[in-house]
Amino acid sequence: MTARSTPLAIADVEAALAGLAVEAPPTLAPATLVAVGLADAYAPLDSPLGPVFVAWNGRGISAVDAAGDRSEFEARHRRSVGRPVRAVAEVEPQLARAIARRLAGDRRVAIDLDLRGRSEFERAVWSKTLEIPRGEVRPYGWIAAEIGRPRAVRAVGTALAHNPVPLVVPCHRVVRSDGMIGQYSLGGPGNKRTILAAEGLDPAELEELARAGIRYIGSDTTRIYCLPSCHNARRITDRHRVPFRSAAASEAAGFRACMECRPGSAYAAA
Amino acid sequence: MDSRLLADLAADLDAAFERLVLAHQDRLYTIALRLLGDPRDAEEVAQDALVRAYRALATYDADRILELRLRPWLATIAINLCRNRGRRRTPILASLEVLNGADPTAERRPLAAAAIEPSPGPLETALRRESAAHWAGLVLRLPERYRVPIVLRHVDGLSYDEMAQALGRPEGTLKAQVHRGLSLLRSEHERASNADHLPAIEPAQEMTA
Numbered sequence: 001m002t003a004r005s006t007p008l009a010i011a012d013v014e015a016a017l018a019g020l021a022v023e024a025p026p027t028l029a030p031a032t033l034v035a036v037g038l039a040d041a042y043a044p045l046d047s048p049l050g051p052v053f054v055a056w057n058g059r060g061i062s063a064v065d066a067a068g069d070r071s072e073f074e075a076r077h078r079r080s081v082g083r084p085v086r087a088v089a090e091v092e093p094q095l096a097r098a099i100a101r102r103l104a105g106d107r108r109v110a111i112d113l114d115l116r117g118r119s120e121f122e123r124a125v126w127s128k129t130l131e132i133p134r135g136e137v138r139p140y141g142w143i144a145a146e147i148g149r150p151r152a153v154r155a156v157g158t159a160l161a162h163n164p165v166p167l168v169v170p171c172h173r174v175v176r177s178d179g180m181i182g183q184y185s186l187g188g189p190g191n192k193r194t195i196l197a198a199e200g201l202d203p204a205e206l207e208e209l210a211r212a213g214i215r216y217i218g219s220d221t222t223r224i225y226c227l228p229s230c231h232n233a234r235r236i237t238d239r240h241r242v243p244f245r246s247a248a249a250s251e252a253a254g255f256r257a258c259m260e261c262r263p264g265s266a267y268a269a270a
Numbered sequence: 271m272d273s274r275l276l277a278d279l280a281a282d283l284d285a286a287f288e289r290l291v292l293a294h295q296d297r298l299y300t301i302a303l304r305l306l307g308d309p310r311d312a313e314e315v316a317q318d319a320l321v322r323a324y325r326a327l328a329t330y331d332a333d334r335i336l337e338l339r340l341r342p343w344l345a346t347i348a349i350n351l352c353r354n355r356g357r358r359r360t361p362i363l364a365s366l367e368v369l370n371g372a373d374p375t376a377e378r379r380p381l382a383a384a385a386i387e388p389s390p391g392p393l394e395t396a397l398r399r400e401s402a403a404h405w406a407g408l409v410l411r412l413p414e415r416y417r418v419p420i421v422l423r424h425v426d427g428l429s430y431d432e433m434a435q436a437l438g439r440p441e442g443t444l445k446a447q448v449h450r451g452l453s454l455l456r457s458e459h460e461r462a463s464n465a466d467h468l469p470a471i472e473p474a475q476e477m478t479a
Contacts (some may be wrong), residue, residue, distance in 0.1 A: 003447065007460065008456055008459060008460070010452050010453075010456060011454050013455050013456050013459070014424050014452065016394060016402075016405045017409070017420065017424035017425050018427070019402055020304055020403070020405060020406055020409070020425045021296070021297070021300045021425055022296070022299065022300050022303060022318060022426075023296050023299075023428070024295040024296045024298070024300075025299070025309070025313055027313070028291075028295050028299060028313055028317055029288070029291050029292060029295055029315055031317055032291050032317050032321060033287075033288060033291065034324075035321045036287065036320075036321055036324040037315060038284055038288065050443075058321070072290070113358045113420070178336065179413070182435055223287035242359060
């Protein structure tokens with residue numbers, strides 16, 4: 001720009017300015033649609049059950065799925081939420097950290113969930129399930145009673161089978177009302193036992209108690225009875241453990257219900 | 271074009287919103303890029319503006335949506351975001367790269383419709399010689415009161431009527447600001463073209479008003 005150039009007319013400045021219009025980067029539109037929740041992004045994430053796919057948008061996590069490959073996951077996700085889904089390199093670090101903390105048992109970490117299109121009953125079941133501490137289990141009937149629908153035990157089972165965000169909503173911590181571990185939506189019952197074991201629970205021991213007909217454990221020092229996996233029950237030393245077959249038997253023996261695991265909810269409909 | 275889109279947005283926001291994005295993303299990105307200078311900031315502002323537009327539309331009833339003028343309305347959202355961003359930041363010096371014409375956004379293709387259609391004669395050569403990056407650098411160093419109207423009028427192509435709505439200033443004021451901005455750009459261009467050396471580095475004007 002050393003040579004003296006021809007003086008420009010204002011119209012030429014205007015023409016140069018018109019040439020400053022550019023195209024938006026190709027990432028803008030897809031990222032915007034994900035941000036407003038009209039499309040989902042997804043990426044693989046390591047979990048205690050191996051790699052799973054996690055889908056999310058600006059409203060929250062919309063799916064956790066153990067699908068074998070991307071095309072299988074994409075087809076299933078599109079069918080279930082009716083939105084376009086786009087693979088990205090990795091789960092947003094902030095989201096991945098929140099999921100990891102939740103799996104580690106930190107229930108204070110907030111994870112937004114995108115549960116549009118799901119029924120109020122399903123949301124109630126999943127919210128209640130979020131309250132179950134890591135390493136503990138509750139029967140289906142407990143969820144039903146706690147959400148004020150004590151007779152809807154089967155419907156609770158169905159809602160948990162349809163949980164779109166397993167692991168994040170810990171449906172693996174809900175077991176059959178007879179105390180057996182039962183079915184699991186994320187790859188079958190084997191996975192359910194694996195993840196419960198990873199949380200410090202012994203599924204075999206739990207089923208042993210269930211087969212013996214024992215539903216509650218009391219402490220003869222505190223005179224409080226609990227569900228067997230409640231952290232309060234697991235603190236009771238062997239010589240103070242009092243097994244019970246029913247809430248009525250516990251109450252009759254002069255024990256009162258634990259305020260934390262609320263064992264009275266477990267078989268409210270029975 | 272926008273009236274059909276508005277009708278569809280009013281009828282079913284979720285079904286029509288992608289069309290709004292596709293119709294307006296280039297101009298929102300362009301406005302933000304020419305006001306801020308940084309492509310990453312511009313992409314963030316453009317996305318944020320579209321997300322805010324979606325959230326606002328979700329709360330509007332059909333009548334309110336039908337009365338919108340999308341072009342100035344979206345421009346206002348983007349400009350306000352640029353201003354907020356300008357306030358948050360420490361001033362950036364105009365880089366030598368920008369002054370030398372090596373704008374990091376230079377490889378971005380100009381919009382076909384908006385590309386300069388050079389007129390014949392010596393001016394053609396002059397225009398061709400000056401890269402978009404050179405002009406983008408000059409625009410960035412305009413004071414904000416000229417830069418915003420210049421970008422809206424001559425880069426985005428809004429009418430003065432639309433600009434008056436977008437900026438809440440009378441048309442007469444805007445015409446004067448655009449006129450003054452064009453003169454400043456021309457004289458700065460002449461100064462840069464005639465200089466044997468690089469012009470002194472001046473701080474880029476921050477968005478503050």
